[in-house]
Amino acid sequence: MTNALSEMLQTRDWLMADGATGTILFNMGLQSGDSPELWNVDQPDRIATLYQGAVDAGSDLFLTNSFGGTSARLKLHDAQDRVRELNRAAAEIGREVADKADRKVIVAGSMGPTGEIMAPMGTLTHESAVAMFHEQAEALKDGGADVVWVETISAPEEYAAAAEGARLAGIAWCGTMSFDTAGRTMMGFTSADLAALVEQIDPAPIAYGANCGVGASDLLRTVLGFRAAGSERPIIAKGNAGIPKYHDGHIHYDGTPELMARYAVMARDAGAKIIGGCCGTTPEHLRAMRAALEETPRGDAPTLEQITEELGGFSSGSDGTDGEGPKRSRGGRRRSRA
Amino acid sequence: MSEEEDDIILSELDDEELVQQMFDDLYDGLKEEIEEAVHILLDRGWEPYDILTKALVGGMTIVGNDFRDGILFVPEVLMAAGAMKGGMAILKPLLAETGAPRIGKMVIGTVKGDIHDIGKNLVSMMMEGAGFEVVDLGINNPVEAYLEALESEGPDILGMSALLTTTMPYMKVVIDTMTEKGIRDDYIVLVGGAPLNEEFGRAIGADAYCRDAAVAVETAKEFVLRKHNQMAAGA
Numbered sequence: 301m302t303n304a305l306s307e308m309l310q311t312r313d314w315l316m317a318d319g320a321t322g323t324i325l326f327n328m329g330l331q332s333g334d335s336p337e338l339w340n341v342d343q344p345d346r347i348a349t350l351y352q353g354a355v356d357a358g359s360d361l362f363l364t365n366s367f368g369g370t371s372a373r374l375k376l377h378d379a380q381d382r383v384r385e386l387n388r389a390a391a392e393i394g395r396e397v398a399d400k401a402d403r404k405v406i407v408a409g410s411m412g413p414t415g416e417i418m419a420p421m422g423t424l425t426h427e428s429a430v431a432m433f434h435e436q437a438e439a440l441k442d443g444g445a446d447v448v449w450v451e452t453i454s455a456p457e458e459y460a461a462a463a464e465g466a467r468l469a470g471i472a473w474c475g476t477m478s479f480d481t482a483g484r485t486m487m488g489f490t491s492a493d494l495a496a497l498v499e500q501i502d503p504a505p506i507a508y509g510a511n512c513g514v515g516a517s518d519l520l521r522t523v524l525g526f527r528a529a530g531s532e533r534p535i536i537a538k539g540n541a542g543i544p545k546y547h548d549g550h551i552h553y554d555g556t557p558e559l560m561a562r563y564a565v566m567a568r569d570a571g572a573k574i575i576g577g578c579c580g581t582t583p584e585h586l587r588a589m590r591a592a593l594e595e596t597p598r599g600d601a602p603t604l605e606q607i608t609e610e611l612g613g614f615s616s617g618s619d620g621t622d623g624e625g626p627k628r629s630r631g632g633r634r635r636s637r638a
Numbered sequence: 639m640s641e642e643e644d645d646i647i648l649s650e651l652d653d654e655e656l657v658q659q660m661f662d663d664l665y666d667g668l669k670e671e672i673e674e675a676v677h678i679l680l681d682r683g684w685e686p687y688d689i690l691t692k693a694l695v696g697g698m699t700i701v702g703n704d705f706r707d708g709i710l711f712v713p714e715v716l717m718a719a720g721a722m723k724g725g726m727a728i729l730k731p732l733l734a735e736t737g738a739p740r741i742g743k744m745v746i747g748t749v750k751g752d753i754h755d756i757g758k759n760l761v762s763m764m765m766e767g768a769g770f771e772v773v774d775l776g777i778n779n780p781v782e783a784y785l786e787a788l789e790s791e792g793p794d795i796l797g798m799s800a801l802l803t804t805t806m807p808y809m810k811v812v813i814d815t816m817t818e819k820g821i822r823d824d825y826i827v828l829v830g831g832a833p834l835n836e837e838f839g840r841a842i843g844a845d846a847y848c849r850d851a852a853v854a855v856e857t858a859k860e861f862v863l864r865k866h867n868q869m870a871a872g873a
Contacts, residue, residue: 322804332807333751333780376751376778415754415801421716454712480832482708486756544803544833546841551807579803579833616708626707628665628700 303472304446305406306506308360309534314568314593317538317576318354318362319586321410325350325365326551335377337369340389347390351397357583358590359576361406362398363449364390366440370432372414372424383432384439391443408449408474409440411462418457426461433465441471450475451511451538454485456497463501472503474574476511476536479522483619490620491525498533509536512578515543516555516563517611518619520570521604525621527571537572539563541580553580557588562610564589565596648675653682657693664697665704667717669724676725686732687739690769694725698767702852712756715851719763726766740771742862745787746797747775749808754801757831760851761797768855770795781812788816788825794862797854798844800831810842817843826861830854 308315325336328346340347347365354362369387371380379386387409394407411433416424437448448471450462459475466473477485477494484490491510498508510522519539526535542555555563560577567575575593577585608614618625648671651659656675663671672694679689701718704710710718744765748755755777762772773791775783788796800806809829816822822843829839830848839847845861848854 322802326804326807330804332811333749333805335751336804417716417756421713481711484708484711486712486832488711488713543835544806544838545835546807546810546838551803618708620708626704626709628704628709 303506304404305361305408305472305474308404308406309506309573312360313598314572315360315574316358316564316586316590316593317408317536317574318359319357319541319577319581319583320579321350321363321365321367323551323553323580324353324582335368335374335379336365337367337374337386337390338377338379340365340386340393344389344393347393348397351394353583354586355397355401355405357586359405359586361408361574362394363408363410363451364394364440364443364445365410366390366436367410367412367451369411369436369439370414371435372416372432373412383435387436387439388443391440391445395444406446407444408447409437409443409445409471411436411440411448411450411465412452413454413458418455418461426457429458429461430464430468433462434468435465437466437469437471437473441469445471447472447474447506449473452476452478454478454489455487456489456493459494459497460501463505467503473505474507474536475505476509476538478512479510479518479619480513482616482625483518483521483614488620491522492529492621495526495529495531498531504533507534507536507574509538509572509574511536511538512540514615515540515612516559517607517614520563520566520602520607520611521614521619523567523570523572524601524604525619527601528621534573535571536574536576537567537570538576538578539567540578541582541585544580555580555585557585559611560585561588561592565592565599566602566607566610568593569599570601649678653679657696660693661697661700664694664718664721665701667714667721669721672721672725673728676728680728680732686729686736690726690729690733694722694729695768698722698764699852702764702850702855706850706852712760715760719760719767722767723763739769741769741859742794743771743773743791744795744797744858745773745775745784745791745793746799747779747784747787748777748799748801749805749812750778750780751808752777752800752802752805754831755799757801757851758797758799761799761830761848761854764851764855765858768859770858781815784812785815785819788821793825794865795826795828795858797828797830799829801833803833806831806833806838807842809844813843826858826865828854828857828861
């Protein structure tokens with residue numbers, strides 16, 4: 301499948317993605333607890349401003365304001381019947397902003413997790429998850445998205461369901477997971493697990509990787525994990541700008557533009573091809589990242605020690621890929637699992 | 639599972655071995671085995687409260703510690719909690735009959751705009767396992783829902799959870815409203831959720847931020863004990 305993103309990837313050494321959505325919408329007056337997706341219809345100018353901020357800062361692609369656009373998430377705001385309308389609007393505004401730019405810019409239709417746990421652990425069946433993502437992907441495609449962009453996923457089952465939703469909608473996809481628990485996703489999935497999983501999904505994503513999580517250092521360790529797994533597929537790195545702090549009624553992330561610039565270069569050197577930010581990453585951060593990526597010659601992949609030195613320590617000793625993680629010693633007599 | 643698979647007959651184990659085995663079975667999320675073991679201990683004359691604290695809570699403490707340490711993850715903890723619930727279902731009516739001590743009471747819910755309740759559910763289950771009474775308000779709670787529950791349930795603790803950076807500031811809305819009404823200090827307020835941190839918890843005026851369900855249980859115990867001591871000192 302050829303599309304605008306895979307074409308761009310063929311001609312470029314690296315691409316810069318966008319930064320935060322929520323952080324920026326809050327700064328524009330979004331109230332905590334309210335649905336950002338409603339603004340696609342109620343405040344379209346602000347959504348255009350959000351996208352434009354990334355484009356003006358040098359992003360080659362940006363994500364649409366549709367992270368919580370599945371019916372499962374919109375249900376909270378009694379907007380479960382507006383999946384089509386809200387996602388379509390998110391992509392349409394994006395298309396308009398991208399087409400106005402003086403260079404090629406990719407519109408990636410964001411699809412975040414449903415927030416429910418999938419069977420057999422939870423109640424969400426594969427079929428209903430696929431149906432929800434399919435509905436969202438169709439609407440994003442209709443609105444003019446170049447690809448759909450699955451993000452912040454924890455469970456492999458949900459990652460696969462979102463991929464199937466994209467396949468049914470006939471649109472190419474990318475997908476990232478959030479590795480926020482001792483270097484793994486909260487479901488215990490490692491970077492190596494994801495690198496293996498993407499090769500089993502048909503069609504495979506154009507690019508895959510990590511977003512959000514806990515800080516730049518962990519995210520880079522995850523990227524190294526993808527590479528160590530022998531993956532040739534383009535890797536995405538979208539880390540948060542530090543950790544959230546509360547200041548005068550606002551959430552503020554403590555990562556400076558300089559830190560994110562160093563992170564961006566190290567992410568590229570570690571093997572990521574699409575590099576951006578997540579929560580807390582403003583256009584100011586993006587400009588610093590773009591400049592650093594352009595000005596800094598490509599170097600060797602950083603070691604874990606170099607990452608710690610440059611960006612700070614990791615949240616856990618192991619990320620589950622090195623066999624060095626802590627283990628439990630058992631007291632009783634082992635029995636076989638039923 | 640390449641170990642020797644000699645079938646264990648639970649009823650043939652002595653008490654100490656059986657409790658050890660229950661720790662492992664909880665760890666492995668084996669609900670039927672836990673239920674069977676609870677019945678065996680009851681038949682042997684164990685007090686329901688002892689089964690709860692020594693076997694189930696003991697086992698879940700190990701699960702909680704390994705979750706905290708990145709050895710176990712959410713799926714395993716859900717399985718373990720499910721097995722514990724099987725045992726709890728047997729013990730609950732008996733505990734009510736025998737008037738077993740209760741450590742404290744907690745009202746818990748995910749804040750407005752947030753439907754992510756995995757972490758909150760883990761906290762609920764582990765708190766129950768640790769002997770707390772838990773009133774779960776579910777997801778998407780506006781400030782009114784929290785206040786109503788505080789009034790009608792009279793808990794020791796209010797727990798709030800948020801998984802999104804877009805919903806976590808709502809915790810401050812709730813705490814500020816409690817302060818306005820002059821009831822903030824009547825409760826222990828604990829907050830949790832992936833994007834939070836200790837500094838955030840302090841900044842919004844919570845008593846503590848709890849990194850995970852195991853920490854939540856430890857923190858809750860500590861604060862309730864402190865509260866009781868203060869009350870005793872003041873009396």
